[in-house]
Amino acid sequence: MSNMIHAFEHWMLNYRRVWTGTIFSGFVMPILFMVGIGLGVGAYVQDTSAIGGVSYAAFIAPGLLASTAMQITMGEMTWPVFGALRWGAQYKAMQASPLRPIDMLNGHLLYGMLRGFISAVVFLVVMVFFGVVNSGWAPLAVIPATLTAFSLVGLMYAYAVTVDSEIGLSIIQRFVIIPITLFSGVFFPLSQLPQALQAIAWISPLWHGAELSRWAVNGTETPWFWGVHVLYLIALGAVGWWAAYRRLTIRLTS
Amino acid sequence: MSVDPPLIYAHNLVKRYDDFVAVAGIDLSVKPGEAFGFLGPNGAGKSTTMRMIGCVSEPTDGELTVLGLDTTKQGAQIRARLGVVPQEDTLDGEMSVFENLVIYARYFGIKYKVARERARELLEFVRLSDRADKKVEELSGGMKRRLTIARALVNEPDIVMLDEPTTGLDPQARHLVWERLFQLKQQGITIILTTHYMDEAEQLCDRLVIMDGGRIASEGSPRELIERHVTKEVVELRFNGRHTSELGDIAAKLDGISGQVDPLPDRILLYSDDAETAVAEIHARGLEPSSVLERRATLEDVFLRLTGRSLIE
Numbered sequence: 018m019s020n021m022i023h024a025f026e027h028w029m030l031n032y033r034r035v036w037t038g039t040i041f042s043g044f045v046m047p048i049l050f051m052v053g054i055g056l057g058v059g060a061y062v063q064d065t066s067a068i069g070g071v072s073y074a075a076f077i078a079p080g081l082l083a084s085t086a087m088q089i090t091m092g093e094m095t096w097p098v099f100g101a102l103r104w105g106a107q108y109k110a111m112q113a114s115p116l117r118p119i120d121m122l123n124g125h126l127l128y129g130m131l132r133g134f135i136s137a138v139v140f141l142v143v144m145v146f147f148g149v150v151n152s153g154w155a156p157l158a159v160i161p162a163t164l165t166a167f168s169l170v171g172l173m174y175a176y177a178v179t180v181d182s183e184i185g186l187s188i189i190q191r192f193v194i195i196p197i198t199l200f201s202g203v204f205f206p207l208s209q210l211p212q213a214l215q216a217i218a219w220i221s222p223l224w225h226g227a228e229l230s231r232w233a234v235n236g237t238e239t240p241w242f243w244g245v246h247v248l249y250l251i252a253l254g255a256v257g258w259w260a261a262y263r264r265l266t267i268r269l270t271s
Numbered sequence: 272m273s274v275d276p277p278l279i280y281a282h283n284l285v286k287r288y289d290d291f292v293a294v295a296g297i298d299l300s301v302k303p304g305e306a307f308g309f310l311g312p313n314g315a316g317k318s319t320t321m322r323m324i325g326c327v328s329e330p331t332d333g334e335l336t337v338l339g340l341d342t343t344k345q346g347a348q349i350r351a352r353l354g355v356v357p358q359e360d361t362l363d364g365e366m367s368v369f370e371n372l373v374i375y376a377r378y379f380g381i382k383y384k385v386a387r388e389r390a391r392e393l394l395e396f397v398r399l400s401d402r403a404d405k406k407v408e409e410l411s412g413g414m415k416r417r418l419t420i421a422r423a424l425v426n427e428p429d430i431v432m433l434d435e436p437t438t439g440l441d442p443q444a445r446h447l448v449w450e451r452l453f454q455l456k457q458q459g460i461t462i463i464l465t466t467h468y469m470d471e472a473e474q475l476c477d478r479l480v481i482m483d484g485g486r487i488a489s490e491g492s493p494r495e496l497i498e499r500h501v502t503k504e505v506v507e508l509r510f511n512g513r514h515t516s517e518l519g520d521i522a523a524k525l526d527g528i529s530g531q532v533d534p535l536p537d538r539i540l541l542y543s544d545d546a547e548t549a550v551a552e553i554h555a556r557g558l559e560p561s562s563v564l565e566r567r568a569t570l571e572d573v574f575l576r577l578t579g580r581s582l583i584e
Contacts, residue, residue, distance in 0.1 A: 023377050030374050031365055106361035112327050113355035114378035114426075115347040270329065 020116055024124025027107060028097075032128070039132070043089075043139040050081050051147050054204070067206050069237045075149040079234040080203030080227035082140045083162040087223055088194060090133030090166035094173040095186045098125060102178055102268065118266045126170050126261070133166030134159065150234060158233040161250070165226030168250040171257025175264045197223050207240075225249050278303050278338060278430060278461055279324060285332035286319050293319040295485035296333065301463065303429075306456050308476035309465040310570060316485040317465035318358060321434050324463065326350050338429060351379060354423030358434040360415045362407045362422070368394065369403040372422055379426040386425070393421035397451060413444025420451060431455060433464040437471060449474060469570035481574055488577040493570055500576050501568045502530045504546040508539045508553070511561035521558065528552045533575065540572070 032039075055074030062073040069076065101107040111121050137159045144150050173189070180186065200214070201207075201223035207215050218224050225246040231237045239246060281299040285292070294316040301307045309317040322328035324337055326346035335342045337349045362371050369390055376386035394400045397417035402410065410418065416436065423431055436452065437445040452475055456462055466472050472479050473493045481488045481496070489496055497503075510521060515536050522534040529543035529552075543549040546565040553560070 019380060023380060026377050027363075027374050030370060031363075034365070105363065106359070107363055109357065109359075110361035110363070110375065111378055113325060113350060113353070113357065113361075113423075114375070115351040115380070116378050117347055270327075 020120035021123040021127065024111060024116055024121050025127045026124075027111070028125060028128035032132075040135075040139065043136050044143060047081065047085060047140045047143040051078065051143060051149075055147065055149075067208065069231075069235060071235050071237075072149070074147060075151075075235060076231075077204055078144045078147070078149045079158055079230035080201070080223075082137055082144065082158055082234075083165045083226035083230045084198050084201070084203050084223055085140050086133040086137040086159075086162035086166045087169060087226065088198070089136040090129045090170050091173045091189075091194060093129040093132050094126075094170055095177050095189065096183070098174055098177040099180070099183065099186060101125070108269065112269060118269050119262060121269075122174070122261055122265050126174060126258070129170050129174075130163065130166055133170075134163045137162035137166075144234070152234060152236055154236070155234045158230040161226045161229030161233065161246075164229075164247065164250040164254075165222055168222035168226070168253040169257065171254060171259070171261040173257075175257065175260035178261070178264045178268050197221050201227055203227050222250055222253055275303050276339060277301055278305075279307075279463070280336045281320075281324075281333065282335075283333040284320070284323065284330055284335055286316070286323060286328065287331040292485050294323070294330075297480075297482075297485075297487050299480070299487075301461065303461055304459045306452075306462040306464070306475055306477045308463075308472045308479035309482055310467070310469065310472045310476075310479050310574070311465075311482035312467055315482040317482055318434055319485075320482075321432055321463070321465055325353060325355055325432055351426065352429045354426065354428030354431040356416075356419050356423045356431070356433040356436055358438065360419055362415060362418060364406065364408040367404050367406055368399060368410070368418055371407055371418065372425055375422045376425045381426065389425050389427075390421075393424055396424075396454075397421040398447070411444075413440050413447065416440060416444070416448060417451070420448065424455075428460070430461045430463060433462070435465055435467070437466075437468065445471075469574070472570055479570075481570075481577060483574075483578045489573070496570060496573045497568050500573045502542040502544045503568060504543055505566055505568050505572055506541040506543060506546050506549055506553075507562075507564040507566065508541065508560040509537070509562040510539075524556060524558060525553065528556075531576070540575070542568070542572070542576075 051074060055077055059073030065071060065073070108121055141156060141159060176189065177186065200218050201221040202218065203223065207218050207224065210218065228239045229243060229246050232239045232243065277300040279299060279301040281297060283296045283298065284294055285296050286294040297320065309320060311317050319328065323330050323335060323342065326342045326349050329343055338352055340349050342349060366374065372390035372393060373383065373386045376389060394403055397420055399414060399418060399421065402414065407415065407418070437448050440448065452462060456475070464475065476493060478492050480490045489500065491499060510518065518534040518539055522532045522539050525532045525539065525541060529541060529549045531542045533540040541549055550563055550565065
């Protein structure tokens, strides 16, 4: 446990230098989304029956909250992890200390999760300013947002330690993160999709996270029992952790 | 009187990667306070052996204990008491010199207050105090190496392991590193180092093994190795641009003057305990080398005799 914290401190020390910048961009991104899509696109949405009777901005905000946490965490698990194992050599340095691969892994994942969590909190603050938070339960949306980040953190990490070139990392951005963001019921309800595509979207952790988040913020009933959504996110996260642990151990001890 | 148990003990140690045998069954025993060296060319198995001692890579076969602990089962415990200077710098370029030391100390669970004190002392020791707040990226190669050495000392290790500590450094930077290592040695810290520089091995090592092709070719103090494998002195003969086969013919004419005769591509080495007499005899036989160099035998000669190749190729 304490070893994991020691590895975590490395990334925190680096973060200390850049945190003001990340908080700033953490505000800017949600504001752009809320203005551009929430208000801009929202102006064309007249019929709100399919989105629970709330404004379009209020509909997308909770989903964006979960999606932002997920993206920030995944971003931390791409180049930074790839680099720590290769050119940055931070892992090689850690390997000469009492830290074991499992400590390096957990320390880094914890840092990625913290970044996602912070961005979720920032997003929530932005939502207050846009007047889309009307319930005292809304702050709870940070939990499914962080769980959404958790569901993919290990898988992303496993991928980053496995790929041989940086091109592999860009591919994830284009072919995984963007489709997930677009087809997980963040910008429109899943019911708008053909039945077959809806079934595919159920796999997406962001759909589960967005639904839970919307439940907290807007009080919209979750499509499935909430525990199932939570369980899915945790289970996927656990599988990802195991994959990451296996890949890193192989990578570091070969 | 009790004998100190070895700090590092290896028996029939093997490391294999698929079909490639990097270390082919070596025996080692390093005593506390010793400066022990692995001398050999690139690919001899030195770094692989170091990685196994450093509990980063698991042996394929054989026995290996460090500080009396099993490297495969008690790796983290062993690493807590080692100071490692890897061949390639593993400093965090984004952090300052001072931060690199403090955060590394944290890996060992050293409290921040103690870590900062030690960082200041160690920067003094490696003469980098005035660079404490500089980013690592801004340091020269020699400074980075010194910082890496300082970092390896932050946990007050029982054993300091250095993999090619001066490779790639200019002569001045090398001497500064040697000076610091010599000081550590005087403090009684056990030092393990690999090198392909015979002068480095001669300067720093109490005892060393010569490695080649994953095996130990010979073991002893620098002096012992020289006495065992070569003569006290060496005469280097050059014959104005003539080489290889021609030198072989000339070498045949030198037969019987003293000990061994080794024709190399560009020169002939004549091993002798009395270089002066040998040179007189060469001239008496009517041979006229374009240059004659009489010198003390070195570990380079030992390596050459043992493997038929020179250290730096």
